[in-house]
Amino acid sequence: xxxxxxxKASPQARPRQPADKSPSGLSIVWRxxxxxxxxxxxxxxxxxxxxxxxxxxxxxDQDQIVRVDLFALKQPPSSEFLLGTDxxxxxxxxxxxxxxxxxxxxxxxxxxxxxxxxVLVGLVSGYFGGTIDNLLMRVVDFFMILPFLMVVIAFIxxxxxxxxxxxxxxMTAFLWLGIAKLIRSKALQEREMEYVxxxxxxxxxxxxxxxxxxxxxxxxxxxxxMTLNLAANIGLESGLSFLGFGFPESTPSLGTLxxxxxxxxxxxxxWWIWLPASILILVLMLxxxxxxxxxxxxxDARQRKG
Amino acid sequence: xWRTVARRTTIMIPQIVLLSILVFLLARSMPGDALTGLxxxxxxxxxxxxxxxxxxxxxxxxEQYWDWVTNALQGDLGQxxxxxxxxxxxxxxxxxxxxxxxxxxxxxTYLIAIPxxxxxxxxxxxxxxxxxxxxxxxxxxxxxxxxxxxMLWAFGFHFGWFPTGGSVAPGMEPGSLSYIMSxxxxxxxxxxxxxxxxxxTTVQLLRSEIIDTKHKDFVHTARAKGASESRIxxxxxxxxxxxxxxxxxxxxxxxxxxxxxxxxxxxSYPGMGELFLSSISVRDFTVVTSLxxxxxxxxxxxxxLSDLILSMVDPRIRIK
Numbered sequence: 001x002x003x004x005x006x007x008k009a010s011p012q013a014r015p016r017q018p019a020d021k022s023p024s025g026l027s028i029v030w031r032x033x034x035x036x037x038x039x040x041x042x043x044x045x046x047x048x049x050x051x052x053x054x055x056x057x058x059x060x061d062q063d064q065i066v067r068v069d070l071f072a073l074k075q076p077p078s079s080e081f082l083l084g085t086d087x088x089x090x091x092x093x094x095x096x097x098x099x100x101x102x103x104x105x106x107x108x109x110x111x112x113x114x115x116x117x118x119v120l121v122g123l124v125s126g127y128f129g130g131t132i133d134n135l136l137m138r139v140v141d142f143f144m145i146l147p148f149l150m151v152v153i154a155f156i157x158x159x160x161x162x163x164x165x166x167x168x169x170x171m172t173a174f175l176w177l178g179i180a181k182l183i184r185s186k187a188l189q190e191r192e193m194e195y196v197x198x199x200x201x202x203x204x205x206x207x208x209x210x211x212x213x214x215x216x217x218x219x220x221x222x223x224x225x226m227t228l229n230l231a232a233n234i235g236l237e238s239g240l241s242f243l244g245f246g247f248p249e250s251t252p253s254l255g256t257l258x259x260x261x262x263x264x265x266x267x268x269x270x271w272w273i274w275l276p277a278s279i280l281i282l283v284l285m286l287x288x289x290x291x292x293x294x295x296x297x298x299x300d301a302r303q304r305k306g
Numbered sequence: 307x308w309r310t311v312a313r314r315t316t317i318m319i320p321q322i323v324l325l326s327i328l329v330f331l332l333a334r335s336m337p338g339d340a341l342t343g344l345x346x347x348x349x350x351x352x353x354x355x356x357x358x359x360x361x362x363x364x365x366x367x368x369e370q371y372w373d374w375v376t377n378a379l380q381g382d383l384g385q386x387x388x389x390x391x392x393x394x395x396x397x398x399x400x401x402x403x404x405x406x407x408x409x410x411x412x413x414x415t416y417l418i419a420i421p422x423x424x425x426x427x428x429x430x431x432x433x434x435x436x437x438x439x440x441x442x443x444x445x446x447x448x449x450x451x452x453x454x455x456x457m458l459w460a461f462g463f464h465f466g467w468f469p470t471g472g473s474v475a476p477g478m479e480p481g482s483l484s485y486i487m488s489x490x491x492x493x494x495x496x497x498x499x500x501x502x503x504x505x506x507t508t509v510q511l512l513r514s515e516i517i518d519t520k521h522k523d524f525v526h527t528a529r530a531k532g533a534s535e536s537r538i539x540x541x542x543x544x545x546x547x548x549x550x551x552x553x554x555x556x557x558x559x560x561x562x563x564x565x566x567x568x569x570x571x572x573x574s575y576p577g578m579g580e581l582f583l584s585s586i587s588v589r590d591f592t593v594v595t596s597l598x599x600x601x602x603x604x605x606x607x608x609x610x611l612s613d614l615i616l617s618m619v620d621p622r623i624r625i626k
Contacts, residue, residue, distance in 0.1 A: 149564040
């Protein structure tokens with residue numbers, strides 16, 4: 001595996017490691033990101049935005065930002081309000097920071113939850129196979145065919161006490177399916193490998209084989225899927241919030257800021273309300289996708305750059 | 307071949323039954339029932355109770371489900387309390403608009419995808435290919451609603467080249483030439499906005515298919531026989547590379563469903579997606595659940611179509 005990837009990088013460039021040990025998954029990923037300039041810039045940008053948003057939102061007073069100020073309605077950008085104010089006189093810049101933090105947080109939480117459920121179900125289903133696997137995959141196929149957006153919106157309207165928890169759970173309920181299907185197909189291939197049979201013959205339990213031996217071999221594909229899903233989930237959250245089915249009104253998110261543009265007057269005359277959030281969503285999704293593509297190459301030794 | 311078609315179609319039946327149960331449960335868990343919108347609050351509760359019994363609203367859920375399914379099969383999806391008309395008629399008014407929007411989007415999608423895919427696959431690693439690949443990267447990452455908003459802002463408001471809402475200019479005579487032209491004019495911006503985003507997966511797919519096919523033996527044979535480059539590309543390679551794209555067609559329909567909801571909302575285009583959103587905001591739930599059912603069936607049919615095309619063009623994957 002290592003030999004295939006040595007075409008470009010000089011031996012001095014790689015981290016010093018014992019010769020008999022192959023580099024860990026994360027160090028391969030990191031090397032690939034550093035080799036790809038676009039991915040590196042993207043990674044730094046995402047990290048900077050994330051850090052800035054989480055740190056600044058600690059200093060900001062959220063109640064003050066979402067409070068209506070009748071003396072400062074629809075103000076264009078100025079030194080007092082860096083990005084102007086909305087129809088309630090609320091500072092857009094402050095909302096942008098808190099909104100980005102909220103959007104990122106929910107995207108990360110949903111990505112982690114769907115990742116855990118999807119990997120568990122996919123691994124068990126693919127490793128054991130048989131009737132349960134068959135039945136499970138039929139159900140997964142069915143839910144994956146359904147028009148995701150409509151069904152999720154319908155569920156969101158049907159839930160009685162709608163809030164952020166309900167939103168996270170509904171998103172999670174529909175989004176683990178794809179991961180489960182992917183991991184299942186990989187686990188199916190993996191269980192036919194000789195090392196699994198050897199381990200089984202030497203008396204390892206199924207649990208040990210699945211989680212200690214098979215899972216590490218799937219780690220790169222899991223990292224790739226999670227990275228690309230993180231970008232997709234930011235898009236989904238902001239899309240749903242844009243339509244009015246994401247975060248509740250009082251909680252700013254990137255999507256709710258863009259949703260102000262559904263008012264034609266705001267769209268036409270007051271770009272400072274919706275454009276910054278739109279650009280931020282675009283940049284975040286593009287950058288995370290770029291990192292994801294680099295990670296994807298890292299997962300496939302033949303395509304690596306470094 | 308016919309056995310495959312029959313098998314694949316039978317798989318669809320449990321899917322549709324499962325969908326109908328899901329939609330029924332959704333409908334029941336939404337607040338209100340068939341009577342909520344109709345009655346006057348001053349009516350005696352005993353009379354309401356009598357009506358409920360008469361309409362079968364107090365029956366066990368499986369009986370209600372059965373009634374609902376038999377009615378739906380006869381084309382009766384209930385009443386919209388907002389418009390005071392049968393849901394079937396209401397959807398009938400909107401379905402044509404969404405159909406035209408989807409059709410226009412599909413046409414533009416393929417009009418963009420096929421030339422770009424061919425250029426990018428045939429001349430890969432040239433400047434043109436790099437620009438096209440760059441576009442697909444951005445289009446893949448950009449969410450549809452933001453791109454559509456930017457398009458509306460730029461071409462609808464700022465330059466004023468296109469109408470910013472509706473499906474036809476007011477006061478037109480239906481059926482006249484100017485009516486049709488106005489409809490097309492209103493379709494153009496929303497359909498192009500959606501197509502520019504949805505096309506990127508097809509461009510990427512076509513590009514990698516062409517690059518794969520380029521190195522196949524039959525291409526070398528054709529070249530050895532002295533066939534011209536354009537003949538090799540247009541006849542030999544393109545035909546083989548278009549097969550997976552044809553098979554992808556059914557799934558495009560599923561993709562369009564989500565897309566039209568955003569596009570119709572942004573461009574205030576009176577189709578089914580716009581009806582779906584506005585019905586939720588006024589809590590007209592009979593319409594909402596009926597639309598989920600219809601869209602679900604459309605998606606199931608789209609998947610069926612894709613699998614059938616795929617089994618037609620590629621005999622290896624026919625279901626045994």
